[in-house]
Amino acid sequence: MSDTTINPDEIAKFTRMAEEWWDPSGKFKPLHKFNPVRLTYIREKALARFGRDGHARRPLEGLRVLDIGCGGGLLCEPLARLGASVTGIDPAERNIAVARLHAEQSGLDIDYRAETAEAIAASGATFDIVLNMEVIEHVDNVPLFMKSASDMVTPGGMMLVATINRTARAYALAIVGAEYVLRWLPRGTHDWKKFITPDEVSALVTRNGLRVAEKIGVVFHPLEDAWKKSADTGVNYMLLAERG
Amino acid sequence: MPANTDADYDVAIVGGGPVGLALAIALADGMDGIRIALLDRRPLSVPRDQRASTIAAGVRKVLDGLGVWPGVAGVASPVRAMRITDSGTGDIARPLFLSFSGDVAPGEPFAHLVPNTALAEALLARLGDRAEIIAPVTIAGFAADRQRGRLTLADGRTISAALVVAADGAMSGLRGMAGIGVVTHDYRQTGLVATIGHEHDHEGIAYEHFRPAGPFASLPLLDSDGRGLRSSLVWTESAPEAARLAALPLAEAASAIEAAMGSALGAVTLEGALQSYPLRLILARSFIAERLALVGDAAHVVHPIAGQGLNLGLKDVAALAETVLDALRLGLDPGQADTLERYQRWRRLDTALMAMVTDGMNRLFSNDVAPLRAIRDLGLGVVDRLPPVKGALMARAAGLDAQGPRLLRGLPA
Numbered sequence: 001m002s003d004t005t006i007n008p009d010e011i012a013k014f015t016r017m018a019e020e021w022w023d024p025s026g027k028f029k030p031l032h033k034f035n036p037v038r039l040t041y042i043r044e045k046a047l048a049r050f051g052r053d054g055h056a057r058r059p060l061e062g063l064r065v066l067d068i069g070c071g072g073g074l075l076c077e078p079l080a081r082l083g084a085s086v087t088g089i090d091p092a093e094r095n096i097a098v099a100r101l102h103a104e105q106s107g108l109d110i111d112y113r114a115e116t117a118e119a120i121a122a123s124g125a126t127f128d129i130v131l132n133m134e135v136i137e138h139v140d141n142v143p144l145f146m147k148s149a150s151d152m153v154t155p156g157g158m159m160l161v162a163t164i165n166r167t168a169r170a171y172a173l174a175i176v177g178a179e180y181v182l183r184w185l186p187r188g189t190h191d192w193k194k195f196i197t198p199d200e201v202s203a204l205v206t207r208n209g210l211r212v213a214e215k216i217g218v219v220f221h222p223l224e225d226a227w228k229k230s231a232d233t234g235v236n237y238m239l240l241a242e243r244g
Numbered sequence: 245m246p247a248n249t250d251a252d253y254d255v256a257i258v259g260g261g262p263v264g265l266a267l268a269i270a271l272a273d274g275m276d277g278i279r280i281a282l283l284d285r286r287p288l289s290v291p292r293d294q295r296a297s298t299i300a301a302g303v304r305k306v307l308d309g310l311g312v313w314p315g316v317a318g319v320a321s322p323v324r325a326m327r328i329t330d331s332g333t334g335d336i337a338r339p340l341f342l343s344f345s346g347d348v349a350p351g352e353p354f355a356h357l358v359p360n361t362a363l364a365e366a367l368l369a370r371l372g373d374r375a376e377i378i379a380p381v382t383i384a385g386f387a388a389d390r391q392r393g394r395l396t397l398a399d400g401r402t403i404s405a406a407l408v409v410a411a412d413g414a415m416s417g418l419r420g421m422a423g424i425g426v427v428t429h430d431y432r433q434t435g436l437v438a439t440i441g442h443e444h445d446h447e448g449i450a451y452e453h454f455r456p457a458g459p460f461a462s463l464p465l466l467d468s469d470g471r472g473l474r475s476s477l478v479w480t481e482s483a484p485e486a487a488r489l490a491a492l493p494l495a496e497a498a499s500a501i502e503a504a505m506g507s508a509l510g511a512v513t514l515e516g517a518l519q520s521y522p523l524r525l526i527l528a529r530s531f532i533a534e535r536l537a538l539v540g541d542a543a544h545v546v547h548p549i550a551g552q553g554l555n556l557g558l559k560d561v562a563a564l565a566e567t568v569l570d571a572l573r574l575g576l577d578p579g580q581a582d583t584l585e586r587y588q589r590w591r592r593l594d595t596a597l598m599a600m601v602t603d604g605m606n607r608l609f610s611n612d613v614a615p616l617r618a619i620r621d622l623g624l625g626v627v628d629r630l631p632p633v634k635g636a637l638m639a640r641a642a643g644l645d646a647q648g649p650r651l652l653r654g655l656p657a
Contacts (some may be wrong), residue, residue, distance in 0.1 A: 024581060040574060056275075077575070080575070
């Protein structure tokens with residue numbers, strides 16, 4: 001096992017795709033489709049945790065948010081529009097370049113850095129909200145990664161995790177279905193062995209001082225062409241962990 | 245914001261009619277601090293307009309949800325029953341084919357007739373200063389890029405917004421500027437509109453007489469004392485006959501109307517001259533373009549037979565307000581393609597159905613061919629005897645649909 005969480009093959013793969021991040025009907029269409037359900041979850045949990053007014057145009061004003069594995073900035077930009085002070089990190093320089101360019105075009109001030117979670121954690125930085133979304137399944141040394149991510153949650157803050165369960169159904173849907181049948185994702189995007197169960201994620205965040213407040217499933221509804229929350233955590237799921 | 249000196253908004257609505265105003269209210273209700281511009285070529289004020297609009301039960305919920313309904317409830321005339329008759333040439337007896345009566349829900353009549361002036365007043369009062377009013381103004385151009393829609397005004401100003409909404413009516417200038425074509429059908433009929441006083445109380449009954457020349461509808465209004473001695477008429481005639489009627493002295497026109505209506509409401513007096521206009525079906529080929537959404541008559545003009553014009557527009561408002569607010573609440577771009585496609589998916593089917601139904605009703609009834617009369621005798625007769633089918637038709641016409649936008653379900657947008 002390496003002493004870094006970066007898997008070079010993964011970085012190269014996403015770098016090739018980087019320019020297409022912001023095309024809602026391009027290669028990242030699945031992520032654009034997935035964005036509303038995860039943004040809804042982040043918003044709902046942030047409003048509750050920090051006592052914010054959901055009627056406001058910028059309800060997250062002043063909250064410090066870290067998005068780990070921010071890619072082209074698909075989560076960072078909406079959260080910045082909602083008022084959050086957003087830091088987006090991604091080990092792929094090219095993703096960060098794409099994200100910076102797009103934020104500038106959008107007139108948004110976002111702190112993008114081509115850094116790893118371990119490096120930011122080592123600097124002692126902490127955040128009100130740490131976003132750990134669709135990233136665990138792409139890193140090596142998951143325990144070190146989860147410790148770094150958890151350490152950056154400030155007391156009173158929270159971490160939101162979204163990833164894919166390691167079940168037979170996840171293999172059928174997330175790999176065979178999404179990559180081979182529906183061609184939503186390029187082949188090789190996901191490796192089933194890197195999927196992680198909700199219990200494993202819970203154990204890792206609990207070990208690092210967070211409390212798991214909720215686990216929910218996320219399921220695709222083909223007729224509505226939309227992802228929705230569900231009790232079924234068998235494939236895609238999200239988990240809320242809080243400190244203090 | 246991008247480094248430019250434009251006035252910049254979340255949404256810029258062009259057209260301050262009832263649909264544009266309702267949209268501005270729905271957006272302002274949904275989010276504090278939302279930046280809305282409302283533009284019109286005339287100063288925003290209550291129009292001089294004698295006409296009344298039909299507000300279906302489901303759409304009344306939208307106005308209620310927007311806090312507008314209390315402002316018009318006092319002058320709104322409930323439609324508690326509908327009687328549909330088939331009247332052939334020279335028929336004296338009018339066979340009754342279909343009658344709806346009773347409320348769609350306890351205390352919720354099938355529809356209301358609301359005077360247009362009262363509706364405009366209530367909408368303007370409810371909006372207050374929650375939108376920046378830019379009127380009177382002439383729009384000289386519209387352009388869209390990946391970030392913003394931009395309106396160029398004739399006085400040289402530019403207005404930019406994440407989303408521009410065309411609520412500028414049947415002859416929408418913005419629709420043309422965005423290069424959206426229309427499908428039109430000329431009904432070769434002329435619509436006539438009048439407000440009448442009559443001898444007998446209408447008791448909340450709307451009449452629709454299907455005649456070979458086209459439908460004739462009488463919709464219940466309240467007079468100044470709140471009595472049911474006044475009605476709004478909408479009917480169709482061939483162009484020459486419409487011209488002849490419109491040229492008649494008021495007393496003679498009133499007699500002609502009396503004859504056309506049958507005797508249910510007694511002697512008729514006209515409150516003003518007949519207004520006539522050519523009837524056309526207009527459907528925009530798309531309800532959206534880059535950074536642009538069409539609502540109301542800019543998107544669709546249907547046959548007035550079913551009184552659905554403003555109802556469709558307010559359903560557009562419910563759908564568009566929800567898609568825009570859902571996007572803004574998540575920090576997403578309310579003018580991006582997938583947000584707009586959601587709006588279009590939601591509205592185009594309903595609109596096309598309504599256009600087909602009203603068009604089909606019009607074609608089916610606007611003739612005196614015996615086999616067709618037999619079919620509609622059968623059709624309406626069967627419908628009238630089957631309560632579940634009738635209930636579903638009524639719910640549909642009343643705009644009550646469980647899958648609809650939140651405002652149509654009586655929920656906040």
